[in-house]
Amino acid sequence: MTTVAESSLGLPQKRSGLGHWLAGFRAMLRWEVTNMRLLLPITMMVQLLSGAGLVIGFGLLISDMPQQTALFLSTGAVVITLILVGVVMGPQLVAQQKMDGSYDFMWALPVPRSASTVAWLVLNVFIALPGMLGALFVAMWRYDVSFAVSWLVVPAILLTLICGTLLGYAMAHSIPRPEITQLVSQFLIFAIFGFSPISYPAENLPGWLAELHEYLPFAQMANMVRDALTDGIATNVGRSYSVVAVWTLFAVGLSGLVLGRRK
Amino acid sequence: MAEDWVFRTVDVSKRYGDTVANDRISLAVRPGEVYGLLGPNGAGKSTLVKQIIGLLKPDSGAITLGPFDLVDDPDAARQLCSYLPQAQMPIDSFKIREAVHITGRIRGGDDGEVRRRGDELIDALQIGEWADTLGARLSGGVRRLTGFIMATVWPGKIVILDEPTNDVDPLRRRLLWEQVRQLGALGAAVILVTHNVMEAEKSVDRLAVINEGRLIAEGTPSSLKAEDRGRLRLELMLEPGAPTPELPEFVLHDARVGNNLVMVIDEASATAGIEWSQRMMDGARAEEYALAATTLEDVYIRLTGHASEEPL
Numbered sequence: 073m074t075t076v077a078e079s080s081l082g083l084p085q086k087r088s089g090l091g092h093w094l095a096g097f098r099a100m101l102r103w104e105v106t107n108m109r110l111l112l113p114i115t116m117m118v119q120l121l122s123g124a125g126l127v128i129g130f131g132l133l134i135s136d137m138p139q140q141t142a143l144f145l146s147t148g149a150v151v152i153t154l155i156l157v158g159v160v161m162g163p164q165l166v167a168q169q170k171m172d173g174s175y176d177f178m179w180a181l182p183v184p185r186s187a188s189t190v191a192w193l194v195l196n197v198f199i200a201l202p203g204m205l206g207a208l209f210v211a212m213w214r215y216d217v218s219f220a221v222s223w224l225v226v227p228a229i230l231l232t233l234i235c236g237t238l239l240g241y242a243m244a245h246s247i248p249r250p251e252i253t254q255l256v257s258q259f260l261i262f263a264i265f266g267f268s269p270i271s272y273p274a275e276n277l278p279g280w281l282a283e284l285h286e287y288l289p290f291a292q293m294a295n296m297v298r299d300a301l302t303d304g305i306a307t308n309v310g311r312s313y314s315v316v317a318v319w320t321l322f323a324v325g326l327s328g329l330v331l332g333r334r335k
Numbered sequence: 336m337a338e339d340w341v342f343r344t345v346d347v348s349k350r351y352g353d354t355v356a357n358d359r360i361s362l363a364v365r366p367g368e369v370y371g372l373l374g375p376n377g378a379g380k381s382t383l384v385k386q387i388i389g390l391l392k393p394d395s396g397a398i399t400l401g402p403f404d405l406v407d408d409p410d411a412a413r414q415l416c417s418y419l420p421q422a423q424m425p426i427d428s429f430k431i432r433e434a435v436h437i438t439g440r441i442r443g444g445d446d447g448e449v450r451r452r453g454d455e456l457i458d459a460l461q462i463g464e465w466a467d468t469l470g471a472r473l474s475g476g477v478r479r480l481t482g483f484i485m486a487t488v489w490p491g492k493i494v495i496l497d498e499p500t501n502d503v504d505p506l507r508r509r510l511l512w513e514q515v516r517q518l519g520a521l522g523a524a525v526i527l528v529t530h531n532v533m534e535a536e537k538s539v540d541r542l543a544v545i546n547e548g549r550l551i552a553e554g555t556p557s558s559l560k561a562e563d564r565g566r567l568r569l570e571l572m573l574e575p576g577a578p579t580p581e582l583p584e585f586v587l588h589d590a591r592v593g594n595n596l597v598m599v600i601d602e603a604s605a606t607a608g609i610e611w612s613q614r615m616m617d618g619a620r621a622e623e624y625a626l627a628a629t630t631l632e633d634v635y636i637r638l639t640g641h642a643s644e645e646p647l
Binding site: 087 | 389
């Protein structure tokens with residue numbers, strides 16, 4: 073007959089503090105990694121192929137590619153793969169949880185919301201890396217360009233990933249109907265690919281849209297990452313960091329609000 | 336000491352727009368007690384449960400467990416309550432043992448203790464042969480049992496089980512109920528959400544019936560059946576698709592599930608009931624009938640106007 077230690081029942085003391093947070097973070101990271109394990113190799117492969125594919129695809133559009141253009145396009149491809157991880161994968165997964173009914177179980181687990189969120193961010197970083205590296209290596213091989221990687225690559229990429237992931241995350245949690253989440257996520261792919269000056273200059277857009285992108289995060293993310301990977305292509309980078317930082321803070325706040333909210 | 340940990344809801348109300356999902360629900364569950372929450376779909380059971388585990392906030396009313404106010408402190412609610420939702424657990428990529436171990440750790444269990452108790456439960460529910468099989472390859476019943484173990488490997492002071500026996504085979508249902516009783520023996524307050532009245536009758540200490548957001552009856556199964564003493568259940572299996580016949584006056588109340596017509600009559604009307612049923616069969620309007628003692632199901636029909644979802 074099964075027995076259980078009396079101490080395991082309920083709460084002699086409510087758990088809180090850093091130890092509780094870290095234990096929750098570790099357990100949730102293990103949960104997320106295990107949960108993704110059937111899909112993780114495929115997801116990373118798709119990331120790798122889309123990063124590489126974007127770079128090769130740009131080359132098909134422009135036959136004799138000048139070096140500067142190649143650098144511009146391939147750094148754009150890096151940023152697109154980074155953003156897509158955040159605004160696509162998180163929302164899809166949350167929508168899936170809402171549809172199969174596991175959402176309530178996951179969010180009733182006794183883990184601090186911030187620990188679950190950080191575990192999710194860490195997983196996203198690992199999923200995004202192959203696509204990013206793929207784009208860079210294919211660009212070096214295909215267009216014979218060389219990148220000037222500065223230490224800023226770490227904050228630029230992390231900030232881009234955190235901002236994109238949290239925006240996707242907050243969006244997915246705040247939209248009650250999973251079907252709508254998936255539609256919005258698809259709209260974002262379309263808007264980011266087609267109408268964000270990530271792999272082309274903002275001047276190519278109508279004036280009002282170019283102006284808008286001064287305040288939206290996507291073009292600014294591209295500017296940050298481009299600055300960290302190349303010499304002399306990106307300008308006004310400090311402003312880009314500020315814009316993305318504000319968006320990141322907004323995404324952190326929004327995630328906190330949405331995840332802490334009880335209707 | 337045990338009395339300190341009584342779980343209480345006091346006048347809990349919750350509205351969605353114009354719909355009143357919970358209307359001043361008050362109930363109390365003692366440690367060690369298995370408490371049934373019965374009601375038809377949409378009665379407000381899930382809304383109540385989601386408020387207990389801190390996913391929804393009541394419009395008014397209190398939810399407390401011992402010294403903890405679960406409305407003000409949803410973190411405490413999540414630590415105190417173990418929850419098995421009605422939907423299947425998301426464990427396609429998990430082996431049973433992994434899913435159990437990780438959730439035990441998430442619930443704050445000690446590594447070795449979680450492994451030990453997890454293995455004991457896997458043995459007790461006789462699903463050991465799949466312990467290292469991925470969830471995607473498990474049958475619905477084994478997944479359900481895995482969910483039960485995940486929810487109870489490191490139980491909270493309240494354990495909420497929403498339809499725990501769905502898809503589970505009869506043999507393992509029995510084993511599962513034994514484990515539910517064990518949770519009670521450990522001192523957990525077990526809240527069993529179900530619309531399977533027959534199962535609840537056998538396994539709960541007390542139960543509440545919720546209908547249209549209100550708690551309409553509460554008591555032990557036998558106290559709830561007291562009013563039906565001296566009554567019988569008359570069940571008539573109608574010809575498929577046949578309309579419900581006009582009922583004789585001696586039928587006290589009735590409900591229809593599919594082609595099954597369930598009625599309650601006084602013992603004194605037994606002969607009349609049999610004769611009437613016989614006539615229905617002779618007229619090819621019914622296939623068979625049965626007369627039996629009333630069960631909790633009949634109480635449930637009387638209270639809610641619904642038969643429980645699973646026809647008997």
